[in-house]
Amino acid sequence: xxxxxxxxxxxxxxxxxxxxxxxxxxxxxxxxxxxxxxxxxxxxxxxxxxxxxxxxxxxxxxxxxxxxxxxxxxxxx
Numbered sequence: 001x002x003x004x005x006x007x008x009x010x011x012x013x014x015x016x017x018x019x020x021x022x023x024x025x026x027x028x029x030x031x032x033x034x035x036x037x038x039x040x041x042x043x044x045x046x047x048x049x050x051x052x053x054x055x056x057x058x059x060x061x062x063x064x065x066x067x068x069x070x071x072x073x074x075x076x077x
Contacts, residue, residue: 009044016040016073032076039072 017040020033043066050062 005047006009006044009047013041013044017053019077039069039076042069043073 007043016036020037020040036060046062046066046069050059050066053059053062
């Protein structure tokens, strides 16, 4: 069964939040948690912004931002 990207990005955000909560409560743990939360939760927000694009020319760079945020999240993990 294929799930809608909106639901998948929402689920991803929840998993990112759980991961961040599991990190140690140290300075480095909090720093990593903050970065992971920022990049991981922005994936869904940027995806929805891309879907509201007024044209293909507007859509493509917005989806590029979605991809960049996914990559950043992976790097922080």
